[in-house]
Amino acid sequence: MKIGIMQPYFxxxxxxxxxxxxxxxxxxxxxxxxxKRGWIRRNRILMNNTDKMITLPIKKDSDFLDIKERFLSExxxxxxxxxxxxxxxxxxxxxxxxxxxxxxxxxxxxxxxxLFNYLLNSLRxxxxxxxxxxxxxxxxxxxxxxxxxxEERVIETCKKMEADHYINPIGGTELYNKEDFKKEEIxxxxxxxxxxxxxxxxxxxxxxxxxxxxxxxNSKEEIKDMLEKYTLE
Numbered sequence: 001m002k003i004g005i006m007q008p009y010f011x012x013x014x015x016x017x018x019x020x021x022x023x024x025x026x027x028x029x030x031x032x033x034x035x036k037r038g039w040i041r042r043n044r045i046l047m048n049n050t051d052k053m054i055t056l057p058i059k060k061d062s063d064f065l066d067i068k069e070r071f072l073s074e075x076x077x078x079x080x081x082x083x084x085x086x087x088x089x090x091x092x093x094x095x096x097x098x099x100x101x102x103x104x105x106x107x108x109x110x111x112x113x114x115l116f117n118y119l120l121n122s123l124r125x126x127x128x129x130x131x132x133x134x135x136x137x138x139x140x141x142x143x144x145x146x147x148x149x150x151e152e153r154v155i156e157t158c159k160k161m162e163a164d165h166y167i168n169p170i171g172g173t174e175l176y177n178k179e180d181f182k183k184e185e186i187x188x189x190x191x192x193x194x195x196x197x198x199x200x201x202x203x204x205x206x207x208x209x210x211x212x213x214x215x216x217x218n219s220k221e222e223i224k225d226m227l228e229k230y231t232l233e
Contacts, residue, residue: 003025004022005154008029009043010119011210011212012211013043014196014227015169020134021134021227022230026136031139033063033064036058040119042056046203047090072115095217100215103215131224137161159186164185166181166187191230196226
């Protein structure tokens with residue numbers, strides 16, 4: 001059985017969905033420390049011929065709390081309207097805007113302001129739209145030693161999931177060693193997104209934007225083809 005393990009990201013890029021689609025089970029970390037850096041609360045969209053960051057406002061709290069212990073801030077209602085308007089201005093002339101707008105509104109209007117629940121809901125909505133059948137597993141619900149770190153935690157998760165094949169984004173080549181996994185009878189591969197391009201109005205193409213950008217300009221069938229455009233290393 002193949003598994004992938006990732007943090008929950010806000011409207012992540014196509015590579016995130018390629019990994020989810022490739023594996024049998026996709027573990028989403030809820031009991032890992034929240035970090036301001038990275039893509040947990042933000043992503044990029046196309047606006048005025050360039051990339052524009054959209055960001056979720058997070059309630060101020062201890063920097064040592066896990067993702068599941070963090071919440072959207074009281075400013076979210078105002079920021080939500082801002083994000084809706086930004087996306088509308090950016091994509092109202094995109095070919096699939098009318099199909100994707102209701103889906104995005106459903107994501108942004110989710111009432112639970114717990115950060116993990118909010119992000120998990122968005123992942124499930126997009127997963128369903130894309131037709132990805134992979135089962136999503138919440139990390140804290142796995143019976144294991146959750147105090148393990150880095151590679152040890154991943155290997156233990158694989159064992160508890162009875163997985164013999166772990167796939168990680170290509171950036172993990174500096175973090176994980178194939179021989180260490182092989183000793184535990186687990187195959188390790190890294191997934192690398194191929195050079196994917198599509199028409200973004202008449203602009204020069206900007207890669208690796210939010211999946212929202214992909215969905216605005218491409219049909220479900222075209223995106224399904226994109227999900228297979230990767231190499232395993």
